[in-house]
Amino acid sequence: MYRMMLVLWVLALPGCSRVAPPETQRDPNIVFEGALERRVLPAGEQVKEHARVRIGVRDPGSSEDAPVNVAMVIDTSGSMKGEPIVEARKAALALLDALADDDRLAVITFHSKTDVLLESTPLDDDAREQARKGIESMRALGTTDMAGGVQAAIDQVNAHFDPRGINRVVLLGDGVPNQEGALRAMAQSAGQRGITITSLGLGEDYDETLMGAMAQLSGGRFHYVESAEKVVAFFKNEALRLDGVYARNAVLELTPGPGVEIEDVIGHVVQRDSVVSVGLGDMSRDEARDVFVKLNVRAHRAGAPVELLDAVLRYDDPLDSSIRKERRLYFGANASAITADIDRGRDRVVEAGLARAVAAAETLKAIELARQGDGAGASTRLSLAMAEARNKSKEHDAPELKKQVKAMEKLQRALESGQKVSDAAVREATPGLPPPGASVQPSPAPQAGQYEYSSPAKRAIRSAHDESMQVVQ
Numbered sequence: 001m002y003r004m005m006l007v008l009w010v011l012a013l014p015g016c017s018r019v020a021p022p023e024t025q026r027d028p029n030i031v032f033e034g035a036l037e038r039r040v041l042p043a044g045e046q047v048k049e050h051a052r053v054r055i056g057v058r059d060p061g062s063s064e065d066a067p068v069n070v071a072m073v074i075d076t077s078g079s080m081k082g083e084p085i086v087e088a089r090k091a092a093l094a095l096l097d098a099l100a101d102d103d104r105l106a107v108i109t110f111h112s113k114t115d116v117l118l119e120s121t122p123l124d125d126d127a128r129e130q131a132r133k134g135i136e137s138m139r140a141l142g143t144t145d146m147a148g149g150v151q152a153a154i155d156q157v158n159a160h161f162d163p164r165g166i167n168r169v170v171l172l173g174d175g176v177p178n179q180e181g182a183l184r185a186m187a188q189s190a191g192q193r194g195i196t197i198t199s200l201g202l203g204e205d206y207d208e209t210l211m212g213a214m215a216q217l218s219g220g221r222f223h224y225v226e227s228a229e230k231v232v233a234f235f236k237n238e239a240l241r242l243d244g245v246y247a248r249n250a251v252l253e254l255t256p257g258p259g260v261e262i263e264d265v266i267g268h269v270v271q272r273d274s275v276v277s278v279g280l281g282d283m284s285r286d287e288a289r290d291v292f293v294k295l296n297v298r299a300h301r302a303g304a305p306v307e308l309l310d311a312v313l314r315y316d317d318p319l320d321s322s323i324r325k326e327r328r329l330y331f332g333a334n335a336s337a338i339t340a341d342i343d344r345g346r347d348r349v350v351e352a353g354l355a356r357a358v359a360a361a362e363t364l365k366a367i368e369l370a371r372q373g374d375g376a377g378a379s380t381r382l383s384l385a386m387a388e389a390r391n392k393s394k395e396h397d398a399p400e401l402k403k404q405v406k407a408m409e410k411l412q413r414a415l416e417s418g419q420k421v422s423d424a425a426v427r428e429a430t431p432g433l434p435p436p437g438a439s440v441q442p443s444p445a446p447q448a449g450q451y452e453y454s455s456p457a458k459r460a461i462r463s464a465h466d467e468s469m470q471v472v473q
Helices: 083-098 125-136 146-159 183-192 208-218 228-243 339-344 348-371 375-396 399-416 423-429 455-472
Strands: 018-020 030-036 040-042 047-057 068-075 104-110 114-122 166-173 196-202 222-225 245-256 260-265 276-284 287-297 305-316 324-336
Touching: 030 305, 030 324, 030 348, 040 047, 040 339, 047 245, 047 276, 047 305, 047 324, 047 348, 068 083, 068 146, 068 228, 083 104, 083 125, 083 166, 083 228, 104 125, 104 146, 114 125, 114 146, 146 166, 146 183, 166 208, 166 228, 183 196, 183 208, 183 276, 196 208, 196 228, 208 222, 208 276, 208 348, 208 455, 222 228, 222 455, 228 245, 245 260, 245 287, 260 276, 260 305, 276 287, 287 305, 287 348, 348 375, 348 399, 348 455, 375 399, 399 455
Parallel strands: 040 324, 068 104, 068 166, 166 196, 196 222
Antiparallel strands: 018 324, 030 047, 047 287, 104 114, 245 276, 245 305, 260 287, 305 324
16 A cells, blocks of 8 residues: 655655645545656756656545435437346346445436436335336337436436435446437536446447546546446446445646646546646545646756646545545656756656556547547557557566557457448438337437447457546546
């Protein structure tokens, strides 16, 4: 486990940089540490620098569990017909059984319209029986009104929002929504209210870019569930994670120093105002996340101190939700014209972690370009990222990075196997109206300019996306 110190001085070089929290430790269970890619910067030139912010929670042992307020929203559109809807029922029942009495649960389904099977209710024997009957009645039909389902779930959680507790939407979907529209804005608004979205992509045909963004924008988590059989186990794990939440509604705020620009927070969706903010949502016990910040730094004279970055972590006090706690870090470096000093100031551990984060973020961007129909751009971006990751894996002898390179190579083959959809194919595939009484609507027609992939290629793309999300989220 990481040791928290009142002041962290980097002593590898005399007078070199520091990363220091200037406040007294109030909560020893919160991990908030910083490190720099280079503690000494080249003098006389504009440079790129990266800061690593490590955020986590040590297991505090026994503590009072926070109230749970969760809404489960499940895709029951026609594409779920057969085994998927059977497994979705099992998964929903697993989450129901994993929750404790007095936890709040709402159950919502969406197809051509949205159905609230169970209004947000504190669980007892009667509520469990009502929820069980609603879940067992789920049937697959219609199209995919994901926006209606997600909004209904957010409304259910918001109506009983508990500032002392865990307020979460768990979304399970296997398809592309009828209209993407306001889903991203919906997720961001939920996150700002302290409601996180755990989104689970099931099967081969969901929009991984959209569902990943919804999780990130709300401060939640995304996972790809390769087969319906694995959904039950994941829902059980999600329930355990609800029990393990220690710090809630966490936000990382970043303020650059003079002459410094925050170019990117690798792999994260950020909000830019007077500060750059990254929503982290709820933090569970024994959890740690590394956030890498990319900085543009103006030239400094040799020997000058360089004020790089202030980082502030804000989160709800685990014992008293009326208190918004905070921790602070300061990142500073020195400028030097001596090559040996610059080289000794490198942090190889940070460099290796940064390389993994960059490879994951570039993989996600390549997948997004492919989904937008820019196959050439996706291939070029992924090729450049692979070459860089390959070099870094050799330089650092990093097994995890080598594993990422192999996954990127597999993704490249999958992306290159796609067939671009023509206008003629769109006209041929445009569905007509379903026959009277039909329970399954036709799948949405392909769009010209996009790519179609075989089932193995789809699985490779989804797996690469999920593995990359696990690195950056």
